[in-house]
Amino acid sequence: MVRNAGGRGRVSRIEVQELTKVYEGRKAVAGISFRVEAGELCVLLGPSGCGKSTTLRLIAGLEDPDGGTIRIADREVTHLAPKDRRISMVFQSYALFPHLSVADNITFGLEVRGVPKAERRERLGKVAALVGLTDYLKRKPGQMSGGQRQRVALARAIIAEQPVCLMDEPLSNLDAKLRGEMRVEIRALQQRLGLSMIYVTHDQIEAMTMADKVILMKDGHIEQAGTPAELYERPATTFAARFIGAPSMNLMRFGGPADPILGVRAEHMRLGPPIGDARDATVASIEYLGADTIVGLARTPDETVAVRLPGRAGVRVGERTGLAWEPAHEHHFDGASGRRIVSPPTGTAASVGLPASAAAIPETTSL
Amino acid sequence: MSIPSPNRSLAARAEPWLLLLPSIALFATFTHIPIVRTAIDSFHSTPKGARPSRFVGLANYEDMAADPIFWKALINNLVYAIGTIPLSIGLALAMALFVNGRIAGRGLLRMAYFTPTVLPMIAVANIWLFFYTPHYGLLDQIAGLFGFGATNWLGSQATALPAIMVVTVWKEAGFFMIFYLAALQTISPDLKEAAAIEGASDLTVFRRITWPLLMPVTLFILVNAVINAFRMVDHIFILTGGGPDNATNVLLFHLYQVGFKFWDQGYATALTIVLLAILSLMALVQFVAAGRRVHYQ
Numbered sequence: 001m002v003r004n005a006g007g008r009g010r011v012s013r014i015e016v017q018e019l020t021k022v023y024e025g026r027k028a029v030a031g032i033s034f035r036v037e038a039g040e041l042c043v044l045l046g047p048s049g050c051g052k053s054t055t056l057r058l059i060a061g062l063e064d065p066d067g068g069t070i071r072i073a074d075r076e077v078t079h080l081a082p083k084d085r086r087i088s089m090v091f092q093s094y095a096l097f098p099h100l101s102v103a104d105n106i107t108f109g110l111e112v113r114g115v116p117k118a119e120r121r122e123r124l125g126k127v128a129a130l131v132g133l134t135d136y137l138k139r140k141p142g143q144m145s146g147g148q149r150q151r152v153a154l155a156r157a158i159i160a161e162q163p164v165c166l167m168d169e170p171l172s173n174l175d176a177k178l179r180g181e182m183r184v185e186i187r188a189l190q191q192r193l194g195l196s197m198i199y200v201t202h203d204q205i206e207a208m209t210m211a212d213k214v215i216l217m218k219d220g221h222i223e224q225a226g227t228p229a230e231l232y233e234r235p236a237t238t239f240a241a242r243f244i245g246a247p248s249m250n251l252m253r254f255g256g257p258a259d260p261i262l263g264v265r266a267e268h269m270r271l272g273p274p275i276g277d278a279r280d281a282t283v284a285s286i287e288y289l290g291a292d293t294i295v296g297l298a299r300t301p302d303e304t305v306a307v308r309l310p311g312r313a314g315v316r317v318g319e320r321t322g323l324a325w326e327p328a329h330e331h332h333f334d335g336a337s338g339r340r341i342v343s344p345p346t347g348t349a350a351s352v353g354l355p356a357s358a359a360a361i362p363e364t365t366s367l
Numbered sequence: 368m369s370i371p372s373p374n375r376s377l378a379a380r381a382e383p384w385l386l387l388l389p390s391i392a393l394f395a396t397f398t399h400i401p402i403v404r405t406a407i408d409s410f411h412s413t414p415k416g417a418r419p420s421r422f423v424g425l426a427n428y429e430d431m432a433a434d435p436i437f438w439k440a441l442i443n444n445l446v447y448a449i450g451t452i453p454l455s456i457g458l459a460l461a462m463a464l465f466v467n468g469r470i471a472g473r474g475l476l477r478m479a480y481f482t483p484t485v486l487p488m489i490a491v492a493n494i495w496l497f498f499y500t501p502h503y504g505l506l507d508q509i510a511g512l513f514g515f516g517a518t519n520w521l522g523s524q525a526t527a528l529p530a531i532m533v534v535t536v537w538k539e540a541g542f543f544m545i546f547y548l549a550a551l552q553t554i555s556p557d558l559k560e561a562a563a564i565e566g567a568s569d570l571t572v573f574r575r576i577t578w579p580l581l582m583p584v585t586l587f588i589l590v591n592a593v594i595n596a597f598r599m600v601d602h603i604f605i606l607t608g609g610g611p612d613n614a615t616n617v618l619l620f621h622l623y624q625v626g627f628k629f630w631d632q633g634y635a636t637a638l639t640i641v642l643l644a645i646l647s648l649m650a651l652v653q654f655v656a657a658g659r660r661v662h663y664q
Contacts, residue, residue, distance in 0.1 A: 060564060089561070091557045091560070108567075
């Protein structure tokens with residue numbers, strides 16, 4: 001198989017320090033720092049315009065930073081040309097050369113770097129087998145499906161045998177089924193080859209399923225960095241709480257704008273009989289998904305809550321119902337800044353402006 | 368519904384022909400019928416006064432083969448084509464690559480390059496006539512600064528044809544540049560970035576990526592340039608009138624003189640057929656030879 005990463009893993013760490021990029025007076029990347037360990041898959045996640053693609057292009061050397069440093073494999077590369085950074089890259093558009101055959105596309109870089117023909121052919125054979133393109137080598141990219149083109153782009157990145165692979169929304173042009181398959185395949189390849197990978201996406205499912213580490217970005221800065229579980233279980237801000245997970249975390253205000261915000265995930269909520277306080281809501285929508293059902297409720301005129309119930313839900317649209325959850329599943333965020341409150345004052349109900357008596361809700365009746 | 372009646376199927380078959388009719392009528396009237404008439408006329412003598420036209424077989428073509436001015440014009444035309452086509456295409460590509468990059472005043476530069484195309488050839492010829500005028504023309508004034516004497520650019524055998532060719536290149540390059548520029552802008556910048564990450568230099572990117580992707584446009588430009596090389600003679604009327612001693616005489620100019628100055632229509636039609644044959648053959652060769660290597664997206 002392709003030369004393994006045993007030795008390369010030791011040195012292929014990526015370190016970004018205070019990286020800044022300014023476009024027309026606006027900081028597209030505002031002094032971010034992070035580190036990707038060797039052999040790790042790190043996802044840069046965020047909505048469009050958050051600076052994740054710019055960060056990737058800065059690491060690739062396709063853009064010049066306005067400040068900060070980039071180190072790859074313990075070597076400062078901040079101002080090196082892309083070709084000298086020992087990286088490979090997969091573009092969102094795949095960037096395949098339309099006039100070259102699949103084989104020539106894959107070996108383009110080897111040819112440019114003067115690898116002898118016999119070795120080129122040998123490496124092409126291995127990589128083509130690895131991504132399942134052996135029967136398509138003579139075709140032109142225009143004669144292939146989106147998924148096959150994606151594999152060509154992948155093969156071109158792998159064959160270079162660079163220790164670091166950068167991916168810019170590689171799956172966004174594929175349909176949902178293929179995307180699911182490619183997620184698994186890319187992750188398996190990355191682990192098998194021991195690649196250090198930085199993977200840009202706006203899709204939180206890709207981030208959750210593939211990443212060793214997720215870096216959630218917003219407006220050019222890092223909102224939260226951690227494992228997928230950390231981001232899901234302990235979102236650092238209301239933005240992270242809303243961005244990770246589908247449906248996103250329910251954020252409820254029981255007091256004024258200065259009071260803390262209470263967050264509870266849909267699967268941690270239950271429905272119960274209405275009890276006549278701020279936790280009553282009206283069923284607005286019912287989404288039956290098979291294994292479970294997402295019930296959408298209107299708690300106040302401008303606040304909706306989603307509850308995930310196993311199986312079918314025994315409620316009807318328009319019905320009045322009470323909401324319940326365990327205190328252990330509560331997340332608390334500062335009402336003004338949206339930051340997570342690490343140790344909320346005792347008596348959680350009081351801290352979010354609820355009457356203490358209402359905090360203990362009886363177990364939900366079977367619905 | 369029901370089985371289509373014979374009338375309906377007839378109407379269905381007639382519809383595309385009816386839609387094509389206006390353009391067929393125009394092409395037939397002004398292109399196809401005249402070509403056939405010309406071909407027939409080329410085997411007939413020129414009608415003169417009381418003597419009507421009569422069939423002469425290949426006599427007009429034999430006259431042509433024996434006409435030294437025809438051979439001179441043909442050779443001039445080939446030199447003119449070989450001298451202007453690669454140069455104007457190369458210049459067009461260089462200008463397009465230049466104004467496609469991120470440079471200040473790009474719009475102004477693009478406009479400046481394109482200006483010669485907008486000017487009528489007659490006006491262009493008159494401007495260049497001033498440039499070439501011995502003693503007080505622009506070229507001789509500049510040459511004078513460096514101590515060179517006067518040159519009769521358009522009046523001497525050695526320099527007249529190259530002088531005409533310079534005007535052609537100047538006018539054609541800007542026109543072809545527009546096509547290259549449009550083609551360059553359809554090439555995704557991702558390709559260049561992907562190649563850069565793979566370690567390709569700018570030259571390699573051009574040689575392996577940009578140039579092959581420009582092939583369809585190059586073929587289109589080449590066909591047009593060849594046709595223009597045999598078709599554009601306006602400036603010869605203004606600048607040299609085919610002289611001195613046929614040094615700038617080309618096929619179409621010769622054809623014009625034979626047909627409308629000497630009024631020898633029989634010979635002129637034979638010349639027309641030969642010119643047409645040369646152009647068709649060249650277009651065919653270009654499509655067959657280049658067609659294999661052209662990648663259409």
